[in-house]
Amino acid sequence: QRILEPELMEEAAQVKAYAEADFSEPHGHFIELLKAAIDDPAFSGFALDLGCGPGDVTVRFARAFPGCTVHAVDGSLAMLEQAGRLLPKALEQRIVYVQGRLPDLDLPRQGYDIIFSNSLLHHLPDPSALWKTLLKYAGPGARIALMDLLRPHSKQQAQALLNTYAGNEPEIKRVFGLVIDFDTRLPIDEVAA
Numbered sequence: 001q002r003i004l005e006p007e008l009m010e011e012a013a014q015v016k017a018y019a020e021a022d023f024s025e026p027h028g029h030f031i032e033l034l035k036a037a038i039d040d041p042a043f044s045g046f047a048l049d050l051g052c053g054p055g056d057v058t059v060r061f062a063r064a065f066p067g068c069t070v071h072a073v074d075g076s077l078a079m080l081e082q083a084g085r086l087l088p089k090a091l092e093q094r095i096v097y098v099q100g101r102l103p104d105l106d107l108p109r110q111g112y113d114i115i116f117s118n119s120l121l122h123h124l125p126d127p128s129a130l131w132k133t134l135l136k137y138a139g140p141g142a143r144i145a146l147m148d149l150l151r152p153h154s155k156q157q158a159q160a161l162l163n164t165y166a167g168n169e170p171e172i173k174r175v176f177g178l179v180i181d182f183d184t185r186l187p188i189d190e191v192a193a
């Protein structure tokens with residue numbers, strides 16, 4: 001049984017708080033893992049970022065792989081407007097933001113060389129939307145990289161994490177950590193399976 005967050009992040013205060021949050025550690029780590037997996041600094045081609053939000057991972061990817069053009073998709077216009085404001089001038093030619101809601105996407109091309117997504121899956125009421133999109137848009141031999149959240153083991157553990165990492169944050173950011181129902185959590189081996 002899954003516990004979902006609201007699907008699209010459209011509320012202005014939520015978009016602003018998310019865009020201002022410091023995700024440098026997990027997002028930087030995601031890119032490092034990708035670099036190690038791809039193992040080719042000259043890797044080039046078309047990349048697709050699903051559920052790109054304000055574009056922090058998008059921009060990090062484009063910087064790490066200067067031979068790639070990135071199409072970055074989100075269903076929330078408010079998120080994409082924020083991403084546009086944060087887009088560095090030097091990357092304007094290589095990052096294209098597209099509004100679209102999985103699974104009903106109409107993207108500028110097919111056959112992407114790499115598709116990545118961070119923290120989208122737990123928003124999707126029907127997770128098959130993600131897998132259908134991968135099947136539709138991945139080119140032959142495409143790389144796929146997905147990252148999402150891991151549920152804490154107990155409410156106490158969640159509260160401790162919240163206090164450690166968001167103790168002084170405004171309420172709207174602390175709320176990210178509280179949208180959790182502990183009674184229906186899955187053991188990690190079941191998630192992996």
Ligand SMILES: C[S@@+](CC[C@H](N)C(=O)[O-])C[C@H]1O[C@@H](n2cnc3c(N)ncnc32)[C@H](O)[C@@H]1O
Nearest residue numbers: 007008009051052053074075076101102118123
């Ligand atoms: C938690 S944010 C992650 C943003 C970004 N990937 C990051 O790591 O910072 C999830 C994003 O997915 C978007 N989203 C949720 N459901 C979607 C759908 N069905 N199609 C497209 N975007 C969706 C939300 O609007 C939100 O911007």
